[in-house]
Amino acid sequence: MALKSLKKQRRVQVVALAAVALIISTGLIGYAMRDGINFFRSPSQVAEAPPAPNETFRIGGLVEEGSLVRGQGQTITFNVTDGGATIPVTFSGVLPDLFDENQGMVGTGRYINGVFEASEILAKHDETYMPKEVIDALKEQGIYQEPSS
Structure with missing residues (x-):
């Protein structure tokens, strides 16, 4: 009888240890990803809230036409628009080759004192591709046009 209760006790310990390990690993993954999850916002959403x-x-x-200014050194300023709102952007670094006015872009960064300070800029990688979030934001403002084939 003692052997059976020892096995049961061991099983309970293993299950409890597995549950604790799962909780700890979930917490560590969440902690590690806290800066890695970047929510997408359109210029209209940024302007509203x-x-x-x-x-x-x-x-x-x-990228709003006529807004691209290459400053001293590597600092670049431009406006990003979805047709409903326009947000000024500043970026220090090298822009992608396909980055240009009236082209789709996605930037990662922070909105400080009314200016989006980008740490990374991505541009569409061919003539027809545009990120889904950008297309949705432009459609919401009624200015998205399907690319001609």
Whole structure:
């Protein structure tokens, strides 16, 4: 009889240890990803409800025509728009080759004092591709046009 209760006790210990390990690993994964999850916002969403300056997020839309200014050194400023709102963007670094006015882009960064300070800029990689979030934001504002084949 003692042997049976010992096996049962051992089984309960193993299950409890597995549950604790699962909880700890889930917590560690969540902690590690806290900065890795960047929510997408359109320029209209940023204008309506500006995120906190310490929140990193992605913004996407079209680079507004006539707004691209290459400053001193590697600092570049431009506006990103979805037709409903326009957000000024500043970026220090090298822009992708396909980055240009009236082209789709997605930037990762923070919105500080009314300016989106981008840490990374992505541009569409061919003539027809545009990220789904950007297409949805442009469709919502009624300015998205299907690419001609």
